[in-house]
Each structure stands twice: as C-alpha cells, then as structure tokens.
Amino acid sequence: MKRYEIKHLLKEDVSALLDTSINIKGWVRTKRGNKNVAFLAVNDGSIIHNMQVVVDLANFDEELLKGITTGACVSVDGKLVKSQGQGQAVELQAENIILYGTADPDTYPLQKKGHSMEFLREIGHLRPRTNTFGAIMRLRHNMAYAIHTFFHEHGFYYFHTPLITASDCEGAGEMFQVTTMDLNNLPRKEDGSIDYEQDFFGKQTSLTVSGQLEGELGATALGKIYTFGPTFRAENSNTPRHLAEFWMIEPEMAFYDLDSLTELEEEFIKYCIRWALDHCMDDLEFLNKMVDNGLIERLKGVIATDFVRLPYTEGINILEAAIKNGKKFEFPVFWGADLASEHERYLVEEHFKRPVIMTDYPKDIKAFYMKQNDDGKTVQGTDVLFPQIGEIIGGSVREESYDKLTARMNELGMDRKGMEWYIDTRRYGTCPHAGFGLGFERLMLFITGMGNIRDVIPFPRTPKTAEF
C-alpha cells in the first residue's frame, strides 16, 4: 500500500485518489467518538493539519483500539473519501491499522490541551511533537532555506569559517575554552601558568563568538560571502533574547559602502519575511491564532514599509526633544551614550512606528574594525532595530585603511599578536568592504511571534541548562 504524507493529501489535488485505498503513518493527536465510531486525528509532521481517520468499531479489535491514545504511533490503510463532517475536505475510512508504538496515557506528558512554554521546555525531547513546536521548526527550516536562497540568488558564496579559534581578540564576549587537557591535572610551566603548548592545538583555543574576521578574508577574495553556523557566547545572560549557543548569519561584501550595506540589510530581512508569508501560511496562521494575534499583520506591515535611516546624532536629538516634552527614561541620554533598550524602543515603537536602521555611532561605543568617518568622532556602524525584539542586525562598513585600523587598535591597547593575519587584509590589496551579523534565533522570534528565544531553537543552551 503506497504511503502518502498528510501534507500531500491535504494540499494537493487528490481527486484521482478518492475512493482508493492508501496508507498514512503518524502520531495520534486525539481520539474521540462513541460506541460505534471513533475519530483519530493523525499528524505526521509534514504539515500542521491532521488527517481524520474514521474507525468503524465493528471492524476492529477492541484491544487494538484501546492502545490507540494521544501520542501513539500508527500506520493506517484506508479509503480516502470526501469528509462527511465539517472541518476537513477528505478523511480516511480505516481498513487496517498497525499500532507501531503505544504512549501510556498515565505517563505520556503531552495532552491535547494547554501546556505552558515553561513546562514544554522541561520535556524538550517531546515538545517537537506539539502543534506549536512543529510550526516553529517548519518555519525554522524555511528561514534557513530562504537565507541560503537569498544569498545564492544574489551572488554570495557560502563560506565556512571555523568554530574553533585561537584568536582571543574577537572581543564580542566571553568565550568557551576548548581543551583536551585533564582539568584535574593541568600541565604547568615553571612560573606556574598553564602550559598550553601541551594542549591539542599547542595553544589556548576557544569556540568562536563570530565568524566575521575570517569572513572578511573570504570577502576580500570571493567578493561576496556569507557564513551561517553556530556561535558560542559564555556570557551569564539570563534573558528571553540570549542563548549560549545560537546560529548566526554573517555576510561580508567587498566594495559595499554604507548605503549599499543598509540597502542589503533591509532587502535581506524583507526577503525572509516574505518567504515565510509565501511558503508557511498554515503555520503562521496557527501561531497567529494561538500565540500572537498581531503576528501576520505585523509581518505584512514590515515588508510594506521603508525602514528609517537614522544617524545616531539625529536619534539623540529626537530623544532629547522627547525628554523636553516630558518623556521619562530610566537612563540618561547624551551624545556619546550607548542607547538602552528603552531608547531604541521609543524610537522604533513610538516615534517612527517602523523599523529603524541607525548609523554613524560614536566610535567609542563600537568595535575597532568599523570605518572611521571624517569627523573623527563617528564610525559607520549600523544597527537594525525592530519593534519588540530590539536589535536584530548589527553591521558596519569596515575600516580598510591599514594606518587607521592599526592606529585604532593601538588606541584601544589591543595586542596585535595573533591578529597579523587579519591586518594583512589591509596590508595587501585592501578594499572598501562591509558586512553584518544577524542572530538567526532573533529573526525566528520576529517571524514566529514567540516571546522567548529558548522556544525557537530545538534544544536551547543557556546558563545552567544543557539538557537533551
């Protein structure tokens, strides 16, 4: 008997299959009925919707049916027919049922009603079987696919940067050390310090916090590259927006300036949102109904509006004017201050009411590699600020001048040792270039309307938590 995925049966033209016998396989979401007939809602993960299986109790063994409960796995042969009931176009009249696996209802934690996200996190090994997480994971796949498709169509090459790095100058955060040494018996040098020469790589190594520096090496050879891989930050951040292990997308483009950079940022993120609306409407409709009633409207709103381009200095002026008009902020606003969440939210959610790309930040609050403006005060950094989730993209034009870059490194007291390979990009055939970084899970928060980043990745890693 030929097996069909439920997505095919519900979404394709199946008129040729009507009144013929076919097979489906999947997990039972609910069983209901009376003493004559039972209805099984079977889900195989291919789509959020279930196939209704109609079971005439007279034709089946009572013991078999008793074992078919929420969570059980079944294979059903049956005749595909137009549904007599409301709520679905077709249904399967069961002819033969194989019970692959039971799910003892006394211990199976998933029910057909209301679970909290907190509870589902505790049963991370089973939560992919819920409607909500099925929808999120299908969207997650689609976003990954959309990202690769966007870059491929725009002439970018997927460039694989290392996960293990010996660079201690990445500066983007605390790093996880990588070692094969016995932590209970560390080799020491004469002065008592740890002898990393005896470690696997012969030096101290860590998990990467960013692929950007290596990405620049790719861009200065291939023109346009992007990375898309796991990233690790050992920071003790306990918030709904941070993970210790997350996925990051980092495109890097030779010959891009500030205008072409912000244009790409906007086009890229709109492409991803449009992809979700074009390819994932069933899952979005479910999330819109169950998680966030404003989701679809907000997604459509973002792709229909132009993002604001806002130099930092103008942003400060707007915030100072707001304060003059009585707006209260917890943190002070002055030129040179790093903007707090409340300031960003005011600009995006209250003042402009649409996404904002802020540019030209004071150099002292941004990274050493950002291109310095002629004013001597600002650098060409960009943050794309979104409603509700804040910074979704951080990028910049890179400083391509050997003299300016190294002068800035000296100013910041950075150790050039171990960084000479990066500086070589400016020493040999340097070029104007730019790039940005997008936290994949931050994008997922926006796409799904979920409130906690731990719920848009299958197995979240956060301080004190590495289950499953």
Place this chain on the structure above:
RNA sequence: UCCUCAAUAGCUCAGUUGGUUAGAGCACCUGACUGUUAAUCAGGGGGUCGUAGGUUCAAGUCCUACUUGGGGAGCCA
C-alpha cells in the same frame, strides 16, 4: 550578574484577616450517546502544598535561607 514575581493533583489554576477532612477544569478509569472537530454528559481514583529551618495552640497561608522558573535590566546577536 542585579531587581522583581512566582512554585498547591499528570497539566492549567483557585484557596479569604493563619483555623475542621486542601478544591475546580482538563487528562486518566467506568458508563451513556448513530459522525466527532481541543466532542459532550454522569460517576470514580488521584496531593510529602518546591527544599530546609523558624514563629504560633494551630501554617498551603507569616518569617529566613536555598533551589527552580517567569518578567525587567545589564552584556549582546
């Protein structure tokens, strides 16, 4: 890491100014119903009130510490 709120049945929650034997819905079990849509209806079983200490004649309720989780902040993507 800081601030704040919370933890009661398998799940979601109620539990009054501290006072008798801690409740409801869902789930589960039994039964009813000729096609249900998170089916419905009737009945039943199910609790170390997060952990440890303290106050009190009496603690789910008040106090302290710890653990875990939520929200906010910082760091950031």
